[in-house]
Amino acid sequence: MSYFGDIYKGIKTLLTGMSVTGKYFITARKGAITQQYPDNRETLKMFERFRGEVVMPHDENNEHRCTGCQKCEIACPNGSIEIIWDRQIDEETGKKKKMIDQHIYHLGMCTMCGLCIEACPTDAILWAQNYENSVYDRSQLTKVLNQSGSKLKAGVED
Amino acid sequence: MNISLNITKTITELLSGFMSEGAANIGAMVTIALIYLAIFAVAGLYLVLLERKVAAWFQLRIGPNRVGPWGLLQTMADALKLVSKELTGTVKADKFLYNLAPYFVIVSSLMALSVFPFTQDFQAFDINIGIFFLIAISSLGVIGILLGGWASNNKFALIGAMRSGVQTISYELSVGLSLLTMVLITGSLQLSEIVEVQKNGWLIVQGHIPAVIAFMIYMIAGTAETNRAPFDMVEAESELGAGFHTEYSGMKFAYFFLAEFINMFIIAAIATTVFFGGWLSPFGITESIPWLGVFWFVGKTLVLVFLMMWFRWTFPRLRVDQLLTLEWKYLLPLNLLNIILMALIVWLNLTIQF
Structure with a gap:
């Protein structure tokens, strides 16, 4: 009879569910995923794909990979990126060339969508894993990503 | 250990030493009511804590652990907060x-x-x-x-x-x-x-x-x-x-x-x-x-x-x-x-x- 069959099936599925949560309960002490945040500030490491803020890595010669193509600026849906550039004479070839002056990034407007990083053809900008981004004044959220006196790494444009 | 566990009788006898019988009965009732109220208010608070801890363990969390050792005073603090709030x-x-x-x-x-x-x-x-x-x-x-x-x-x-x-x-x-x-x-x-x-x-x-x-x-x-x-x-x-x-x-x-x-x-x-x-x-x-x-x-x-x-x-x-x-x-x-x-x-x- 399906009436008693239903009861049997109901009890069986309920017990299955309880066994699943029971297993979690038993292993809870070892598997706790909670971070004791302010206490473990020193050791807490964010995972690889965490989106903290956009940074532009520089190598030891103070060289970055940004060509100033402005693809990130165009890709950004809410105008968090502003690139100030001008044409300067390249020392090697003697030709006029587009170079960035300041890569301005407004962290306060950024929604961490990652479209700028996807758009970048030279992987000049990346996600950083820092997570303590609160400041006392919002002007501190406007950041210049390229360091002063930095220049384009040779061979990026080829 | 020779504690008389029949609390109603014990308290009634204790009180009837210096009260009339009717007053002793009422006094015993009030005393026991207060004892039960106190014990179960605290027990209720700790049941809340237990619930929160058990919930945390089921969900692979830690649960309240800041107020007092292992968070034992958490619900006490919650109760204090609730008492001090506007009605x-x-x-x-x-x-x-x-x-x-x-x-x-x-x-x-x-x-x-x-x-x-x-x-x-x-x-x-x-x-x-x-x-x-x-x-x-x-x-x-x-x-x-x-x-x-x-x-x-x-x-x-x-x-x-x-x-x-x-x-x-x-x-x-x-x-x-x-x-x-x-x-x-x-x-x-x-x-x-x-x-x-x-x-x-x-x-x-x-x-x-x-x-x-x-x-x-x-x-x-x-x-x-x-x-x-x-x-x-x-x-x-x-x-x-x-x-x-x-x-x-x-x-x-x-x-x-x-x-x-x-x-x-x-x-x-x-x-x-x-x-x-x-x-x-x-x-x-x-x-x-x-x-x-x-x-x-x-x-x-x-x-x-x-x-x-x-x-x-x-x-x-x-x-x-x-x-x-x-x-x-x-x-x-x-x-x-x-x-x-x-x-x-x-x-x-x-x-x-x-």
Whole structure:
């Protein structure tokens, strides 16, 4: 009879569910995923794909990979990126060339969508894993990503 | 250890030394009421803490661990916060009923505690219709919930309260009938008598198959009685805000909250007394030390409380129609069949006695 069959099936599925949560309960002490945040500030490491803020890595010669193509600026849906550039004479070839002056990034407007990083053809900008981004004044959220006196790494444009 | 565990008698005798008999009786009642109130207010707070900890472990979290060692003072701090908060209300609320509702809920749940035998003679009120009294008292609480929902002048609170009415009135039947099944074995409604009968084996062993069925039905219906998940449509957060206590704040909210947890304790305590031998130790290992009965009673109750928490953090919430289907189409007919089965077993002397 399906009436008693239903009861049997109901009890069986309920017990299955309880066994699943029971297993979690038993292993809870070892598997706790909670971070004791302010206490473990020193050791807490964010995972690889965490989106903290956009940074532009520089190598030891103070060289970055940004060509100033402005693809990130165009890709950004809410105008968090502003690139100030001008044409300067390249020392090697003697030709006029587009170079960035300041890569301005407004962290306060950024929604961490990652479209700028996807758009970048030279992987000049990346996600950083820092997570303590609160400041006392919002002007501190406007950041210049390229360091002063930095220049384009040779061979990026080829 | 020679403590007289019959507290009512002890205090009455103590007081009648310097009072007239009537005054001593009233004094003893008030003293015991205050003792119970103090103990169970604190116990209720720790049940809240236990719930939060168990919930955390089920969800692979840590739970409250900041206030005091291992977070032991967390709920104390919460209670202090709630006491210090403003008591707000809605403008067009029915002020009298609105203020009355929390007391209905908390008083009815505290009244039920008076009849439990925590150990031999350690019982405030050994009434001879114990089980009946418990069922009657536990259904009083729903009046408080209905009043609270109605008087707040808030549609979500009202819907929550009406759902509570539907739910409690339906599941009241199953609780009563499943306890009635066990009364067939004990032959008495008095709780101390019921524990006495279980000296020949706990009733869940004595009554074997129908007792186990009755226990399962009782636990399901009991969970529904206390308005806990998976039967928490009364306060379904995703649908109704906080349900019937949406408009309550401060201590009045705390009364509802505390009453919910004390009710959970009561449901587990009834199950302990009726199915698992109350304060009796397993195989009578500590029979010579009667005060250890408190330990066994509370221990068994906490195991059952844990079972209810396990339900809460496993099962999804039922819909109203599913709730009523479960009660009227499954639990109630099964319960009636179960009573016949139990009656046959008692009649043919098929109970297991040690």
